Amino acid sequence: MPYAFHDYHPPAEDLLGEVLGGLARRPKRLSPKFFYDRRGSQLFDAITRLPEYYPTRTEIGILQQRGEAIAVHLGHDSVLIELGSGSPQKIRVLLDSLRPAVYVPVDISGEHLRDSASHIARDYPDMQVEAVCADYSASLQLPDLPQQAARAAFFPGSSIGNFEPQAAVSLLRDVGEVLGPGGAMLIGVDLKKDRQKLEAAYNDTRLLTAAFNLNLLTRINREAGADFDVSRFAHRAFYNEAEGRIEMHLVSSCAQQVCIDGQHIGFGAGETIHTENSYKYSVEEFRELGAEAGFEAEQFWTDPEQLFSVHCLRVAG
Ligand code: AVI
Numbered sequence: 001m002p003y004a005f006h007d008y009h010p011p012a013e014d015l016l017g018e019v020l021g022g023l024a025r026r027p028k029r030l031s032p033k034f035f036y037d038r039r040g041s042q043l044f045d046a047i048t049r050l051p052e053y054y055p056t057r058t059e060i061g062i063l064q065q066r067g068e069a070i071a072v073h074l075g076h077d078s079v080l081i082e083l084g085s086g087s088p089q090k091i092r093v094l095l096d097s098l099r100p101a102v103y104v105p106v107d108i109s110g111e112h113l114r115d116s117a118s119h120i121a122r123d124y125p126d127m128q129v130e131a132v133c134a135d136y137s138a139s140l141q142l143p144d145l146p147q148q149a150a151r152a153a154f155f156p157g158s159s160i161g162n163f164e165p166q167a168a169v170s171l172l173r174d175v176g177e178v179l180g181p182g183g184a185m186l187i188g189v190d191l192k193k194d195r196q197k198l199e200a201a202y203n204d205t206r207l208l209t210a211a212f213n214l215n216l217l218t219r220i221n222r223e224a225g226a227d228f229d230v231s232r233f234a235h236r237a238f239y240n241e242a243e244g245r246i247e248m249h250l251v252s253s254c255a256q257q258v259c260i261d262g263q264h265i266g267f268g269a270g271e272t273i274h275t276e277n278s279y280k281y282s283v284e285e286f287r288e289l290g291a292e293a294g295f296e297a298e299q300f301w302t303d304p305e306q307l308f309s310v311h312c313l314r315v316a317g
Helices: 015-023 038-047 054-065 067-074 088-098 110-123 165-179 195-201 208-224 283-292
Strands: 004-007 079-083 102-107 128-133 151-155 184-190 233-240 245-252 256-260 263-267 272-279 295-302 308-315
Touching (some): 004 110, 038 208, 054 067, 054 184, 054 195, 054 308, 067 184, 079 165, 088 102, 088 110, 088 151, 110 128, 151 165, 165 184, 195 233, 208 245, 283 295, 283 308
Parallel strands (some): 004 128, 079 102, 079 151, 151 184
Antiparallel strands (some): 184 308, 256 263
């Protein structure tokens, strides 16, 4: 069956404005959403296959092992909405166990979305595919979907961890509204664990995470006319236990000035730009976050080492 493509024109990102705004803050900040240009997406893809980066393979393992139980909670013949159509491997495992009637991948990258939707439509000919190009973190607009079928959402990869907890609650609330009362959400959440394991996942020996972080400066040079000397910045990632999050920063190795669109921005030696938070939750903490967003905790699954969790939450009411 051919797939449908709904382009809800995610507003063009104001890269220059956001970069200047973020670098005017103290401490300086840049949004992790700018990591994902073509090179950044390739690097992230490579990160997910690193031995140190356990979340992706662990989540896939849980989906494979628990497919039948997950199908009992999410049901068959549903409308399945996937937020961020990231990993073809994960969604295929889920489609095989759920066999939804309609699959709705939502992604900000039109190119990536067309590619994955066409492959899925070819390989699952009995399923209707309604691809939606939209920024789900800004607004979750969907096309008309069958009203009679149960709705379920899939939000994999612990992407929820890249949102500040209050922003995570408001995003989950939006998802709950789209699902309606009784709708189910399957969501992957990275668990709190010992510092060593967490920090190794963001400081891999092949330096791919460092390249991913530093690529942000290369992108800003290219797209915002900046002159960052990337060799004068270093990747730093550590677990901030008090906040329950991995923090990624870019550290200036010396006192220097960078020019962006005619504006000079000074950096002290050792000064950092905070580029990403990746929150880690215990099962209980995440259930509380879900409850704040109007979801009831129904079930969760984890791996034998308790590295990662996959939750089934249901919209209350
Ligand atoms: C996409 N997100 C869930 C990743 C994470 O683990 O927070 C992004 C990432 N940053 C560094 N490595 C991976």
